[in-house]
Amino acid sequence: MSAPQNLSRSRHGAVPIPETPGRSGILHLGLGNFHRAHQAVYTAAAIAADGGDWGIVGVASRSRAVVDAMRAQDHLYSVATISPQDTTLRVPAVHTDAFVAADDPQRVVAGIADPAIRIVTLTVTENGYSSSPATGRLDIADPAIAADLRGDGPRTTIGQLARGIQRRAAASGAPLTVLSCDNLAANGTHTKGLVREFLQELPTAEGAEALAFLESSVSFPSSMVDRIVPSTTPALRDEVSSLLGAWDEVPVPAEPFTMWAIEDDFAAGRPAWEAGGAVFSTEVDRYEQLKVRLLNGTHSLIAYLGALQGAETIPDAVGRPAIREAARAVLTHEYTPSIQVPSGVDIADYQRQLFLRWGNTALGHKTSQVGTDGSVKLRQRIPGPALRLLDRGEMPHLIALTVAAYLSCIAPRPGFDPGPFASAMTDGARDRLAALAGSARTGADLAEASIVDLRFFGEDLADRPAFTERVGDLVDTIAGDGVPAAIVECVTAADADVTHRGSEVVA
Numbered sequence: 001m002s003a004p005q006n007l008s009r010s011r012h013g014a015v016p017i018p019e020t021p022g023r024s025g026i027l028h029l030g031l032g033n034f035h036r037a038h039q040a041v042y043t044a045a046a047i048a049a050d051g052g053d054w055g056i057v058g059v060a061s062r063s064r065a066v067v068d069a070m071r072a073q074d075h076l077y078s079v080a081t082i083s084p085q086d087t088t089l090r091v092p093a094v095h096t097d098a099f100v101a102a103d104d105p106q107r108v109v110a111g112i113a114d115p116a117i118r119i120v121t122l123t124v125t126e127n128g129y130s131s132s133p134a135t136g137r138l139d140i141a142d143p144a145i146a147a148d149l150r151g152d153g154p155r156t157t158i159g160q161l162a163r164g165i166q167r168r169a170a171a172s173g174a175p176l177t178v179l180s181c182d183n184l185a186a187n188g189t190h191t192k193g194l195v196r197e198f199l200q201e202l203p204t205a206e207g208a209e210a211l212a213f214l215e216s217s218v219s220f221p222s223s224m225v226d227r228i229v230p231s232t233t234p235a236l237r238d239e240v241s242s243l244l245g246a247w248d249e250v251p252v253p254a255e256p257f258t259m260w261a262i263e264d265d266f267a268a269g270r271p272a273w274e275a276g277g278a279v280f281s282t283e284v285d286r287y288e289q290l291k292v293r294l295l296n297g298t299h300s301l302i303a304y305l306g307a308l309q310g311a312e313t314i315p316d317a318v319g320r321p322a323i324r325e326a327a328r329a330v331l332t333h334e335y336t337p338s339i340q341v342p343s344g345v346d347i348a349d350y351q352r353q354l355f356l357r358w359g360n361t362a363l364g365h366k367t368s369q370v371g372t373d374g375s376v377k378l379r380q381r382i383p384g385p386a387l388r389l390l391d392r393g394e395m396p397h398l399i400a401l402t403v404a405a406y407l408s409c410i411a412p413r414p415g416f417d418p419g420p421f422a423s424a425m426t427d428g429a430r431d432r433l434a435a436l437a438g439s440a441r442t443g444a445d446l447a448e449a450s451i452v453d454l455r456f457f458g459e460d461l462a463d464r465p466a467f468t469e470r471v472g473d474l475v476d477t478i479a480g481d482g483v484p485a486a487i488v489e490c491v492t493a494a495d496a497d498v499t500h501r502g503s504e505v506v507a
């Protein structure tokens with residue numbers, strides 16, 4: 001049998017393909033699966049409902065694979081919405097071009113400066129913001145930031161934004177919106193702060209015009225993006241290509257659930273994303289906390305405990321009664337009471353949905369994917385809720401267990417084997433932590449070195465010896481008595497604390 005032809009405008013089987021917009025109004029940094037299954041789908045719905053020059057130029061940071069495949073497929077690909085019941089396909093068809101930033105850094109700068117581009121969107125992960133974990137400020141000691149400040153590249157996202165804004169200020173002065181779609185609290189304000197710090201580091205003559213333009217003409221709305229999007233597998237390519245009747249090299253798997261809450265502060269217009277179900281809200285910070293703590297924070301716990309117990313996927317992990325209990329306890333006792341629920345959100349229903357989403361067995365979401373980059377992700381997820389309980393004289397047992405399980409996966413002490421799924425997690429801090437683990441005599445040593453000496457979870461948590469001690473004990477319990485014993489100990493203690501203080505009050 002001959003190999004199927006590539007997906008293209010003339011070869012797409014039964015899946016309808018809308019017209020690709022003739023002009024591009026959006027430049028997107030981070031052409032990964034998250035963007036392609038989320039923002040691209042909302043943009044397709046917006047254009048279908050309301051038109052507009054909102055084609056997307058997709059910029060991949062370094063990886064050539066998606067760019068090459070999209071070019072070979074008329075910039076088309078399919079999004080496979082996967083549930084245990086079925087798989088459905090759609091082709092968003094909103095990308096007008098794609099390129100690799102590392103191949104041509106000046107093209108990114110020129111794109112951001114182009115007055116036809118009215119929105120720059122970002123999905124560069126928590127790792128892509130070059131901010132110091134301890135202070136949250138721009139990490140000017142980072143060699144990549146230092147190089148961008150000297151005028152190389154630029155290669156960092158913040159360097160690209162700052163240099164693009166600088167050129168735009170000097171050229172057209174046309175207003176611009178920068179929209180972060182990453183899992184960071186107050187992601188708009190945070191991104192603006194980092195770009196401002198970059199420009200402030202430049203000599204006055206170089207940075208002043210751009211700084212004034214930043215304040216007067218560039219808006220940075222915050223947004224909360226939610227859709228579980230695993231990595232693409234060979235099996236998905238085969239399945240999608242046989243459903244399509246054409247070869248799609250870069251399909252994206254995604255769960256049925258999807259949510260986008262955005263602050264409506266656009267300096268130069270925006271697509272009618274509400275047509276795809278986006279919510280424009282003045283409560284985006286609340287949505288962000290809801291998601292970063294309840295979904296992402298609990299997700300991390302499930303991933304690390306699951307990997308240590310030999311679970312390759314999130315549904316396998318959360319299907320295990322002990323891990324499910326730990327997830328229930330952290331969600332209801334430690335994360336939910338720490339947030340203010342956005343108006344109109346039914347929190348009991350949101351929690352129920354989370355368990356259904358994590359339990360989607362057809363999606364194959366890997367524990368190693370969620371466990372990757374914990375050193376930057378946990379910094380977003382855990383300090384606020386942990387400090388809230390510590391301030392009340394209570395111990396966040398399950399959050400401490402999250403940190404202990406993370407350390408056990410990434411920096412196992414000599415003699416402890418965390419298993420293959422933990423070893424598959426990548427983390428920029430792995431080598432540093434592994435060196436500490438190698439010389440730590442006890443869990444307490446490792447907890448002290450990472451939480452206090454390295455300020456892994458920020459200044460405030462470094463200053464809570466009771467928390468560090470609890471994490472250290474749990475590292476030893478995991479290694480000595482096993483994960484189930486650590487879970488029982490934490491869930492029992494957390495349930496007892498709640499019984500003692502009475503029922504939870506959810507704001």
Ligand code: CS2
Pocket residue numbers: 183225226227228229295296299300369370371377
């Ligand atoms: C996950 C997220 O990998 C992770 O850390 O918690 O990617 C999660 O799947 C998404 O934020 C869902 O919107």
